[in-house]
Amino acid sequence: MGGPLEYLNERNSILFDDIEGLERALMGHTNQDYIEMKERCIKDAMRFDIQEATRRIKDKIRSVLKEFYE
Numbered sequence: 001m002g003g004p005l006e007y008l009n010e011r012n013s014i015l016f017d018d019i020e021g022l023e024r025a026l027m028g029h030t031n032q033d034y035i036e037m038k039e040r041c042i043k044d045a046m047r048f049d050i051q052e053a054t055r056r057i058k059d060k061i062r063s064v065l066k067e068f069y070e
Helices: 019-027 031-046 050-069
Strands: none
């Protein structure tokens, strides 16, 4: 799995199918909604940071090896 559907969602993006959907989405949010969306977007993007991804991979390898050698 991967790609845009992994990191674009209703929590951190405005999703729409057509121009009317975009208008409804934009009109349905407050400035505070956009501030919170930005914060969630940054937090979600950090999952794809190379250092964070490397840490998660190492943690998974350690976990598997620990289970295998116990």
